[in-house]
Amino acid sequence: MSILFDGLSLGAIYALIALGYTMVYGIAKMLNFAHGDIIMVGAYSVFVTLASGGHIALACILSIVLCVIMGVVVEKVAYKPLRGSSPLAVLITAIGVSYLLQSISQLIFGADPKNVTIASLGAVTLFGAKISVSSIVTLVIGAVIMAALTVFVKKTRTGRAMVAVSEDKGAAMLMGINVNKIISVTFAIGSALAAAASLFYLMQIPSVEPTLGSMPGIKAFTAAVIGGIGSIPGAMIGGVLLGVIEKVCLSVPVLAPYTTAVEFGLLIVILLVRPIGLLGKKRREKV
Amino acid sequence: MSDIVLRTEDLGISFGGLKAVQSVNLEIKKKQLYGLVGPNGAGKTTVFNLLTGVYQPTTGTFYLNGEELKGKTQEQINRKGIARTFQNIRLFNNMSVIRNVLVGLHNQPEFKCNPFVSLFRLPKHYDTENRMREKAKEILRIVGLEEERNNLACNLPYGKQRKLEIARALATNPTLLLLDEPAAGMNPHETEDLMHIVRKIRDDFDMTILLIEHDMKFVSGLCDEVTVLNFGTVLAQGDTNTALNDPEVIKAYIGE
Amino acid sequence: MIKSILKSDDFKLKNCINYIVVAVALVAACTLHGMGELKTSYMNLLVQIGYSIILAVSLNLVVGFLGELSLGHAGFMCVGAYLGTFISMQLSEVIESKIICLLISMLCGGVIAAVFGFLVGLPALRLKGDYLAIVTLAFGEIIRTIFKNLPWFGKAMGLSTGAVKFTKKDTPLFIIVFITVLVVLFLVQNLVRSKHGRAITAIRDNEIAAKAMGINVTFYKLFVFVIAAFFAGVAGVFYGHYTTPVMYTFFSYNYSIEILVMVVLGGMGSINGSIIAATLIPIINFKLQEKLPGDLAALKFLIYALILIGIVIFNNAPKLAPIKEKISIKAIIAKLTAKNRKPEDILNDPAHWDKIPTKISMDEVLSTDIQPGNEYVPDKPEKGGK
Numbered sequence: 001m002s003i004l005f006d007g008l009s010l011g012a013i014y015a016l017i018a019l020g021y022t023m024v025y026g027i028a029k030m031l032n033f034a035h036g037d038i039i040m041v042g043a044y045s046v047f048v049t050l051a052s053g054g055h056i057a058l059a060c061i062l063s064i065v066l067c068v069i070m071g072v073v074v075e076k077v078a079y080k081p082l083r084g085s086s087p088l089a090v091l092i093t094a095i096g097v098s099y100l101l102q103s104i105s106q107l108i109f110g111a112d113p114k115n116v117t118i119a120s121l122g123a124v125t126l127f128g129a130k131i132s133v134s135s136i137v138t139l140v141i142g143a144v145i146m147a148a149l150t151v152f153v154k155k156t157r158t159g160r161a162m163v164a165v166s167e168d169k170g171a172a173m174l175m176g177i178n179v180n181k182i183i184s185v186t187f188a189i190g191s192a193l194a195a196a197a198s199l200f201y202l203m204q205i206p207s208v209e210p211t212l213g214s215m216p217g218i219k220a221f222t223a224a225v226i227g228g229i230g231s232i233p234g235a236m237i238g239g240v241l242l243g244v245i246e247k248v249c250l251s252v253p254v255l256a257p258y259t260t261a262v263e264f265g266l267l268i269v270i271l272l273v274r275p276i277g278l279l280g281k282k283r284r285e286k287v
Numbered sequence: 288m289s290d291i292v293l294r295t296e297d298l299g300i301s302f303g304g305l306k307a308v309q310s311v312n313l314e315i316k317k318k319q320l321y322g323l324v325g326p327n328g329a330g331k332t333t334v335f336n337l338l339t340g341v342y343q344p345t346t347g348t349f350y351l352n353g354e355e356l357k358g359k360t361q362e363q364i365n366r367k368g369i370a371r372t373f374q375n376i377r378l379f380n381n382m383s384v385i386r387n388v389l390v391g392l393h394n395q396p397e398f399k400c401n402p403f404v405s406l407f408r409l410p411k412h413y414d415t416e417n418r419m420r421e422k423a424k425e426i427l428r429i430v431g432l433e434e435e436r437n438n439l440a441c442n443l444p445y446g447k448q449r450k451l452e453i454a455r456a457l458a459t460n461p462t463l464l465l466l467d468e469p470a471a472g473m474n475p476h477e478t479e480d481l482m483h484i485v486r487k488i489r490d491d492f493d494m495t496i497l498l499i500e501h502d503m504k505f506v507s508g509l510c511d512e513v514t515v516l517n518f519g520t521v522l523a524q525g526d527t528n529t530a531l532n533d534p535e536v537i538k539a540y541i542g543e
Numbered sequence: 544m545i546k547s548i549l550k551s552d553d554f555k556l557k558n559c560i561n562y563i564v565v566a567v568a569l570v571a572a573c574t575l576h577g578m579g580e581l582k583t584s585y586m587n588l589l590v591q592i593g594y595s596i597i598l599a600v601s602l603n604l605v606v607g608f609l610g611e612l613s614l615g616h617a618g619f620m621c622v623g624a625y626l627g628t629f630i631s632m633q634l635s636e637v638i639e640s641k642i643i644c645l646l647i648s649m650l651c652g653g654v655i656a657a658v659f660g661f662l663v664g665l666p667a668l669r670l671k672g673d674y675l676a677i678v679t680l681a682f683g684e685i686i687r688t689i690f691k692n693l694p695w696f697g698k699a700m701g702l703s704t705g706a707v708k709f710t711k712k713d714t715p716l717f718i719i720v721f722i723t724v725l726v727v728l729f730l731v732q733n734l735v736r737s738k739h740g741r742a743i744t745a746i747r748d749n750e751i752a753a754k755a756m757g758i759n760v761t762f763y764k765l766f767v768f769v770i771a772a773f774f775a776g777v778a779g780v781f782y783g784h785y786t787t788p789v790m791y792t793f794f795s796y797n798y799s800i801e802i803l804v805m806v807v808l809g810g811m812g813s814i815n816g817s818i819i820a821a822t823l824i825p826i827i828n829f830k831l832q833e834k835l836p837g838d839l840a841a842l843k844f845l846i847y848a849l850i851l852i853g854i855v856i857f858n859n860a861p862k863l864a865p866i867k868e869k870i871s872i873k874a875i876i877a878k879l880t881a882k883n884r885k886p887e888d889i890l891n892d893p894a895h896w897d898k899i900p901t902k903i904s905m906d907e908v909l910s911t912d913i914q915p916g917n918e919y920v921p922d923k924p925e926k927g928g929k
Contacts, residue, residue, distance in 0.1 A: 031673040078852055081860040087672045088612055089859035092807060095800055096851030099844050106841035210841070218684075221677060257692040264681035271678060272666055339755060365757030373755075379748035382741070390745040393738055394757045402766065405737035406730050412737060413548045419738065459757055 002131050003251050004244065009135035009204070011243025012142030016197040017220030018227065018235040019149065020190030026166040026230040027186045030087065033094035034074060036217015037101040038191050042067045042198030043208040044105055047116045056118060064195040070101075071191025072184050080180070098214070106210040113207040118199070134203040145196060146236050149189075153232065158185060166230065219246075222267045228277025237278060242266075290317045292495040293338075293369075293463050297347035299519075300337055308333050308519045309346070313497075315463070315512075318489060321497045322510035322527065326539060330519040331499045332374055335465050338497075339371050340364040351463060366394055370461035372452040374468050374499075380441035384432055384451055387440050388423040391458025398422075423458065429491070430454045430484055446477040450484065457488060464488070466498040470505050478502060482509055507531060515539070552736060561728060561815050565596075569721040576715055584829075586717055590785045591825040593720030594778040597727050599805035599821035600814055601774035606803065607812035608735060609767045610747030612676040614799045615663060618683030619656045619772040621794035623779025624702075625690045627652020628789060631707045631780070641713055645784055649723070652780040653773040659686070660772020664765040680796050691791040701788030708787050720781050727774055732814060734770070743767060744812075804847045807854055 017039065024032045042063040049059035078097050082090050125131070153159035164172040165182045173179050201216065202208065219242060227238025242263060249259040270277065291314050299309035308330040315321045323331050336342045338349060340361040348357040356364050370391075379387050392398055400415040427433045430450040435443060440451060449469055456464055469485070470478045482505065488494050500506050506513060507527050515522040515536050523533040530536065552558055572589055575581045598616060605613045631648035638644050663682045670678060696702045709716040734740050743763050745753040754760055783789050805824050809816025831843050857863060 025673075031677070078856070081856050081862060084861050085859040088606070088610065089855045091612055091673060091676060092803070093852050093855045095803070096848045096855065098848075099800065100848035100852065103841040103844035103848060107845065111841070218677075218680065222681070225674065225677065258688060261685040261688040264685050267681050268666060268678055271670060271674060275669060275674070341751075361754040362757050362759055365755060371755055373752065377749045377752040377755075379745050379752065381748055382744060386741055389738065390741050390753070390758065391756050393742055398738070400738060402734070402737075402739045405739055406733050408553070408733050410548065413551055415738070416551065417547060455756065 003247050005131045005135050005139075007244035007247035008240060009138040009142075009200070009243070010247060011240030012138050013197050013200045013204075013239075014216065014220045014223045014243050015236045015239025016142055016145065016193045016200070017216060018224040018239045019146065019232065020193045020197075021221050021224040022227075022229055022231065022235040023162075023186050024190050025224070027162060028075075028079065028083075028183050030079065030090045031094060031221065032079075032187075032190070033091065033217075034097040034101060035190065035194060036213035036215075036220070037098050038067050038071055038074075038194040038213065039198040039201065039216065040105060040208070040210060040213035041070050041101060042195040043116065043202055043212055044109060046118070046199065046202060047109075047114055047208050050116060050118075060199055063198060064192050067191040067195035067198075068188045071187040071194070075184060075187040080183075098217075102210045102214070109210065111210060113209040115207050116202050117206050118202050134200075138200040138203060141196075142200065145193065146232075149193075150232055158182070162186060219263060222263060225267060225277055226270050228279040231277070231279045234277055234279035291315065292317050292319075293349065293351055293497065295338075295347065295349040298334070298337060298344055298349055299346040300333065300342055300344050306519055308337065308516075311347075311514070311516070311521055313514060315495055315497060317495055318493055319495055319512065320485070320489060320510045321495075322506045322513035323497060323499045323516065324501070324503075324506055324513055324531075325516035325522070328518075329516040331516055332467060333519075334516070335371055335467055335499065338364075338465060339369055365459055365461075368460075368462035369465065370456035370459045370463075371465035372449070372456050372467050372469060374471070376445075376448045376452055378440040378448055378451060378455070380439070382440060383437050384440055384443065385420070385423050385427065385436040387451055387455050388426055388458045389419055391426075391455040392419050392422060395422075395458075395460055426454050426458050429457070429487060431480070446473045446481075449473065450481070453484070453488070457492070457494075462495060464494050464496045466496060466500075468499050468501065470500055470502050478505055481505075485509060503531065553733075558732070558736070561732075561818055562725060565721060565725055565728065565818070569718065569725075572717060572721075573715075581715075583711065586715055587785065588825060588829050589717035590720050590781065591829075592822050593717060593724050594781045595802075595805060595821040595825050596724050596818050597774050597778040597781075598802045599809065599817040600727060600731050601771040601778075602802050603806045603809070603811065603814060603817045604731060604734075604743075604767050604771045606806050607810075607817075608740065608743050608747060609764065611764070612672070612803075613663075613679040613768075613771070614676050614796055614803070615679035615681075615683035615686075616771070616775050616802050617794040617796065617798035618679075618686040619659060619775035620779035620782065620798075621683070621686050621690060621791065622656040622659050622772075623652035623776030624783040624789045624794070625696055625779075626655050627776060627780035628702060628704050628707065628783025629696065631784065632704065635707050641707060641709060641784075642719065644707060645719060645780070649777050649780045652783075653776040656776025656779065657769045657773040660769045660775075661765060663772070664768030668761055668764055680799070683794070683796055683799055687791045687794050697788060701790035702783070704783050704787040704789055707784055709784055716781070716785050723777065723781075727777075728814070728818075731770075731774075735814070739763070739766075801847065804850055808850050 017035065020035050020038075021032065024030065024035065045063040045066045046059045049062050050056070054062070074097055078093050079090060082093060153162060161172070161177045161182050162185070164175065164177055165179055169179055172182075197216075201212075220239065223238035223242040224235045225238070226241065227234030227236070245266065246259055246263060249255045249262050255262065293313060293315040295311055295313045298311040298313075300307050301309075311334060313321070323334060325331055333342065337344050340356075340359055340363070344357060348355055350356065351367055351369060354367065356367055356369070359367065379390060382390070398415050398419050400412060405412045424433055424436065427436055430453055432443075432447060432450055432454060435447065440448065443451060449472070453464075453466065453469060456466075466485070470481055473481060485496060485498075486509070489496055498506075498510070510527050512525060513527050513530050514524045515530055515533070517539045522539055523530040523536050548554075572581065576586070598620065602613065602616045605611055605616075627648045630651045631644045634644045634647060635641070638647075659682075663679055666675070666678050690696055691699065735743075742753070742758045745756065745758055746760055746763060750760060782793075801824070805820040806817055808824070809818070809820035827846065828843060831840065835842060857867065
């Protein structure tokens with residue numbers, strides 16, 4: 001039971017990151033390799049704020065603001081010039097940006113992990129299992145954010161414009177939608193979600209290092225692909241599925257060392273059997 | 288019957304509910320120049336895509352020299368003897384003109400040469416390469432691009448790119464050549480030139496050619512027979528002048 | 544016959560200059576070694592350069608010539624390093640000579656890596672671009688995780704290869720490595736400059752057209768993956784013979800990206816470029832490691848990052864194209880040789896045709912032609928209602 005809960009809350013983190021991937025992929029048709037490193041930026045900003053005596057709420061706000069700025073700046077500087085050129089070029093640039101963020105933070109903060117204690121929330125006993133409060137908080141807030149995002153995409157002007165851009169950029173432009181603005185907004189939202197993910201991540205693993213973002217980033221992308229890239233519910237399901245599988249694998253002694261292999265193996269199997277992912281459809285809800 | 292190269296039976300495809308092409312029956316005889324005309328969106332390129340295996344037909348089938356080719360992949364169909372050009376030019380842009388044609392020659396039995404022969408540079412490799420080059424030059428001469436052979440394909444003027452597409456398709460040694468708007472974007476002088484080339488290819492190679500074209504002068508000047516498509520269905524079929532002067536056809540093009 | 548062979552492109556100076564340069568470098572290094580002037584650290588650097596060249600050239604086959612991004616090259620190297628070296632260690636109990644052990648294990652390591660390449664190549668047939676990149680990355684990580692946990696390879700301690708490691712007493716490893724580099728160059732260039740290489744570049748340039756020309760896309764994609772994996776496996780065997788222990792941590796996707804940096808820096812599709820870049824990067828690493836302690840080593844990654852971003856944006860950004868044209872060597876030569884050109888010349892010069900309005904833009908708007916990846920495959924007809 002507690003494994004399941006841990007899995008769900010880890011899954012919620014993956015889902016938040018996966019949402020960023022899936023939105024950016026849907027709209028800009030690119031794999032934003034640096035998305036995972038935005039999480040790292042968010043975590044470091046929490047670390048700096050707390051270390052200089054700031055309040056936890058301030059740290060949250062600052063980290064979200066910084067991540068949003070970061071995401072938009074990266075898009076403008078590195079990806080926008082390449083719009084319309086080959087996907088290979090964009091992907092390589094994204095890898096470059098990921099490296100850039102990692103190395104800069106290593107130059108500033110050093111390679112050793114830094115301790116960040118957000119808050120010790122303790123644990124409660126629920127259905128006879130010990131469950132940490134941070135897991136519950138993660139799950140609840142994560143669910144709220146995802147619901148809000150779904151409403152945003154379906155009900156607001158900007159959200160609908162995003163759907164339009166992901167369906168057909170050219171047609172959206174002809175309809176008077178400012179495609180550049182929409183892409184920036186997407187990157188901003190994706191980065192804000194990454195910042196939220198970084199906070200939850202720190203709740204569970206209270207330390208930060210320059211490579212913090214890369215593995216969760218790749219796993220979240222895996223989750224997005226498993227769920228069907230471009231689909232918001234797909235990203236959520238994929239994320240939660242992956243989180244649960246990871247925790248379950250870790251709890252089985254024989255499988256534990258191979259957890260990464262199992263997760264990536266799942267990705268490969270799904271891509272081979274159903275390349276569009278679990279929820280991807282011919283006419284899927286793309287964002 | 289034996290001189291019929293391409294026969295389609297009730298060929299059709301639908302995308303979801305949309306019937307893009309339905310019940311197209313063609314019979315194209317050897318050495319015939321056959322036209323496929325119709326307004327934009329009539330399904331002409333879709334027919335080409337069906338005949339080359341890009342799409343799989345949802346109804347009907349088609350035969351090349353009596354052999355059913357439905358269900359085969361693009362590569363297999365090409366090797367069976369149907370080659371095509373593309374409406375939006377699809378050259379290998381970063382390769383030279385002659386290399387484009389050499390790619391077309393890739394599967395010819397006389398230039399067979401397995402990868403390991405090339406990897407270890409056995410004498411057969413050199414022999415094959417030399418013969419391929421000679422053959423490629425010969426084909427380029429026919430379309431008048433021999434002088435341009437070392438230029439990059441993307442640097443050619445538009446009209447010459449169209450000709451290179453034909454040369455490349457020709458290099459695969461087809462029995463049936465499909466030309467998708469070969470004269471699009473050409474000036475009248477180039478169009479005239481192209482008509483000579485198409486006839487020459489037909490005569491020199493005993494080629495059967497099916498072509499899509501909007502330029503009616505080009506079609507009526509070249510083709511013996513045409514099929515007119517509109518909204519995916521056959522509107523008229525037969526002798527070029529009769530079919531093109533059919534009142535239904537004129538209505539489809541010009542309106543009431 | 545022999546005359547026509549000698550006349551072919553293979554024997555033109557510009558096409559075999561790289562063999563000459565590598566051979567000269569090898570001879571020079573041997574001479575230095577013979578005089579006892581070569582420090583061990585420099586000999587190690589030479590080995591690193593050698594296997595980096597093999598890795599970069601083979602990855603260039605996939606990225607530069609086939610046009611697919613592989614982020615799992617370090618994974619193939621890992622297979623070669625672990626399994627090849629393992630075989631070599633078993634052999635060393637029977638065979639005295641380290642060189643013979645190395646040669647046999649090179650072949651074995653290469654072949655096993657090639658088998659893995661085949662397995663990774665299979666999804667490559669169904670996937671493209673970003674998806675394929677992520678699958679190759681996943682494969683690399685899976686391979687690494689497995690070697691980390693299998694009982695025979697020292698688990699978290701890494702595979703201890705002391706028994707077969709080349710030491711001062713042996714023939715220097717760099718000689719064998721560089722001879723292999725020559726062989727690899729020979730094979731890769733021969734492949735690229737043959738009808739098969741043309742087919743591969745045709746797939747990169749326009750897959751749909753390549754299919755329409757009857758090119759067996761399936762075969763060539765697999766072929767390239769297998770060949771590239773084979774060479775990466777060989778490079779891995781060298782790695783296993785020059786360092787101990789072989790650690791799984793080395794083969795993370797960071798190392799795949801380092802190889803990619805070499806390919807991008809040298810120029811995708813340029814073998815000579817890969818050779819130069821694969822020489823420079825180990826030297827930069829070596830110098831940085833010498834000079835910079837601890838965290839400043841991140842400077843290395845900063846440099847990689849800037850190389851990747853800078854070069855790719857410069858080469859690909861549509862808006863920078865005019866600037867690029869202006870400062871390219873060709874343009875400079877053209878400027879030096881150009882006299883006052885008449886408008887007719889411009890009209891007839893293919894290089895300027897894109898500035899002359901044609902019908903092409905309209906055609907693109909009206910086109911109903913298919914795009915790669917959009918090929919329509921109908922649902923299979925349902926088997927009858929009975």
